[in-house]
Amino acid sequence: MDNWNDLSEQLKKLGVRFGKDKPLLATAKKKIPIESLVDGHEFDTIFGKIFSSTRNYSKSHKHGVAPLKPFSRYQVLCDWAQASHLADVDIEDFVFLDTETTGLSGGTGTIPFMIGAARFIDDNFVLEQLFLRNPSEEKAQLTALTQFVDGAKAVVSYNGKSFDLPIINTRYILNRLGNPFDGIDHIDLLHITRRVWKRRLKQCNLGNIEKEILEFYRTNEDIPGYLVPEFYRNYIVDGDASHIAKIFYHNEIDVVSLSALFSTLAAILEDPISDKLSHAEDIYSIGRLMESLDREVLAERLYASTHLSAANSAETVLSLLSRSRIYKRKREYSEAVRLWQQAFELGSEEAALELAKYYEHTAKDYSKALEYTDFLLERITDQKYEANQAHRRQRLLKKKTLK
Numbered sequence: 001m002d003n004w005n006d007l008s009e010q011l012k013k014l015g016v017r018f019g020k021d022k023p024l025l026a027t028a029k030k031k032i033p034i035e036s037l038v039d040g041h042e043f044d045t046i047f048g049k050i051f052s053s054t055r056n057y058s059k060s061h062k063h064g065v066a067p068l069k070p071f072s073r074y075q076v077l078c079d080w081a082q083a084s085h086l087a088d089v090d091i092e093d094f095v096f097l098d099t100e101t102t103g104l105s106g107g108t109g110t111i112p113f114m115i116g117a118a119r120f121i122d123d124n125f126v127l128e129q130l131f132l133r134n135p136s137e138e139k140a141q142l143t144a145l146t147q148f149v150d151g152a153k154a155v156v157s158y159n160g161k162s163f164d165l166p167i168i169n170t171r172y173i174l175n176r177l178g179n180p181f182d183g184i185d186h187i188d189l190l191h192i193t194r195r196v197w198k199r200r201l202k203q204c205n206l207g208n209i210e211k212e213i214l215e216f217y218r219t220n221e222d223i224p225g226y227l228v229p230e231f232y233r234n235y236i237v238d239g240d241a242s243h244i245a246k247i248f249y250h251n252e253i254d255v256v257s258l259s260a261l262f263s264t265l266a267a268i269l270e271d272p273i274s275d276k277l278s279h280a281e282d283i284y285s286i287g288r289l290m291e292s293l294d295r296e297v298l299a300e301r302l303y304a305s306t307h308l309s310a311a312n313s314a315e316t317v318l319s320l321l322s323r324s325r326i327y328k329r330k331r332e333y334s335e336a337v338r339l340w341q342q343a344f345e346l347g348s349e350e351a352a353l354e355l356a357k358y359y360e361h362t363a364k365d366y367s368k369a370l371e372y373t374d375f376l377l378e379r380i381t382d383q384k385y386e387a388n389q390a391h392r393r394q395r396l397l398k399k400k401t402l403k
Contacts, residue, residue, distance in 0.1 A: 002064065003123070005258070006297050016234050017047065028231075031239035031240060032239070032240050032242050033241060034131065034133060034241040034244055034245075034347065034351065035051070037241055037244065038170050038244070038245050038248050039053060040052055040054070040129075040131075041053075041054070041402070043144045045143040046072040046143065047140040047141075047145075048109065049140060050131070050132075050140040050144050051131045051133055051137075052144065053128075053129045054126065054128055054129070055126075055129070056127075057124065057126075058123075058124060058125075059120075059123040059125070061125065062260075062319070063259070064214040064215040064216030064217075064222065065214065065215045065218050065260070066213075066215075066260035066263060066264045067260070068256065068260055068262050068263065070091060070262065070263035070266045070267065072266050072267045072269070072270045073270055074086075074087055074089060075087040075385060076263070076266075076290075076293065076295075077187065077192065077266050077269055079293055080192055080195075080269075080293060080338070081185070081186075081187040081192075083154065083187065086153065086154050086185055087244070091120050092121065093152055093153040093154065094119070094120075094153070094154045094156055094262075095119055095152040095154070095155045095156065096117070096118040096119070096157075096172050096255050096258040096259050096262070097116070097118075097155050097156065097157050097164060097165075097255070097258075098116045098138055098157065098158065098160075098164065098251060098358045099114065099116070099163075099251075100116075100166065100247055100250070100253045101113065101228075102169060102229050102232060102233070103229055103257060104226065106163060106166060106167055108170055108174070110173065112164070112167055113131065113132040113135075113232050114130065114170060115145055115168070116130075116246070116251040116252065116254065116255040117130075117145060117255070118258075119148070122193075127252060128144075128148050129248055129252065130144050131248075134236065139175050139177065141220065142171060142172060142177050143177065146177070146178070149180040153184055153185065154184055154186070154187060154189045155185070155186050156186075156189065156258055157187075157188050157189070157190075158188070158257075158260055158261075159190040161185065165181060168181065169181065174328045188333060189261055189262060190292075192265060193265070195288075196282060196285050196286060197213065197285070198283060198285070199281035199282070199285050199314060200279050200281035206257055206261075209257070210253075213261070214260050214261065215262060216253075216257065216259065216260070219342065221245075221246055222246065222250050223246040223247065223250055225250070228250065231243040231244065231246070231275065232244070232247070239324075243290050245347040249356035268286070269286070269289075272286045272302060273298070273302070273305075277305075278317070278372070279307075280307050280308050280313055280363065281315055283305050283307050283315070283319075284308060284315040284318055284319050284401070285305070286302055287319065288322065290302060291346060295393070298327065298373065299322070300323055302319075303355060305319075316346065317346050320339045320340075320342050320343040320346075320348075321339075321343055321350055321351060322344070323339050324336045324339035324351075327362075333358065333377050336358075340354045340358070341355070343383055349379055349380070352372045352375050352376050353372070353376060355368075356369050356372035356392065357369075358371065360392070360395075360396060366399045369396050370400070371391050373389055373392050374393070376389045377389050377393065
């Protein structure tokens with residue numbers, strides 16, 4: 001009997017009821033339709049209706065401190081995306097896209113139950129959020145998206161190349177519908193955002209970029225992204241849309257932030273030599289970006305920025321090494337040596353190696369080459385690297401003797 005009492009107590013702690021404590025009928029949860037919580041309308045398609053919520057933002061709207069519509073060209077941004085021709089395309093031909101899905105891992109079983117797509121139309125930023133009240137509306141949803149995207153020449157996303165677009169493409173295939181994204185260019189802002197700000201911010205998820213760069217802060221209407229699939233599953237099971245309104249807000253801000261981030265990046269990259277940049281990490285990162293795009297003159301100016309020179313940080317050494325790399329490529333060795341020596345005085349082993357190679361192979365000053373080689377041998381711990389420098393030292397001693 002004691003064993004039974006112990007077991008019953010444990011079951012009660014787990015929420016199990018029995019006997020007279022057990023309710024005869026479970027109380028049905030009241031259904032709350034999405035139409036009563038979100039301002040929207042039914043979008044008619046040849047495959048039926050889909051619920052859609054439309055949001056309009058004026059051209060003067062600012063998202064935090066950032067305008068939605070770019071006031072500058074976006075040549076550098078398009079060059080980086082390997083779509084240089086888009087720099088001459090009107091911003092109205094860009095679609096800003098984000099999805100909310102039934103899972104966070106992708107795959108054929110993942111459904112985008114909400115697709116947020118926005119465009120600039122007559123100077124307004126118009127956002128359509130296409131929502132599946134049930135999975136049977138998917139053909140209507142995709143058809144409505146096709147109509148909205150029609151005529152676009154580029155899509156802008158945040159991690160969309162790896163997540164959103166592959167999922168959407170799969171849904172078009174499974175529903176045997178033509179895909180409006182076939183053949184149009186894609187600018188995924190996640191990767192260039194990391195290139196510009198990762199050294200300083202470390203975390204480059206969209207929420208952190210909103211706070212740190214756009215200076216936009218979400219309200220308590222928002223929910224964490226990881227809860228989105230669970231809230232939608234609950235809605236499908238019990239018809240209670242009380243949490244779905246928060247998903248609409250979450251998706252809306254994601255899409256609006258995309259446009260604000262696009263305009264912010266465009267402005268910074270078109271004119272990086274400005275007061276907009278005050279962090280050494282950002283200046284160095286943009287210098288590296290410009291160098292990778294063969295804009296060496298601009299890259300060198302960024303590396304030489306007084307912000308970096310005065311920073312006395314890791315970026316100071318990195319900028320000196322980057323500048324020296326440019327001059328070395330141009331065979332302007334006197335300037336390269338000057339920069340290597342500055343970096344060496346700040347403790348750079350890479351600069352010491354470059355100086356050792358320069359004095360051995362170009363200047364033929366074996367005594368100086370030995371000085372830098374000995375410095376390296378005192379500092380290095382990697383056995384293979386140490387063996388290489390020891391071999392260099394023996395070679396230099398032989399050359400010095402023969403000279």
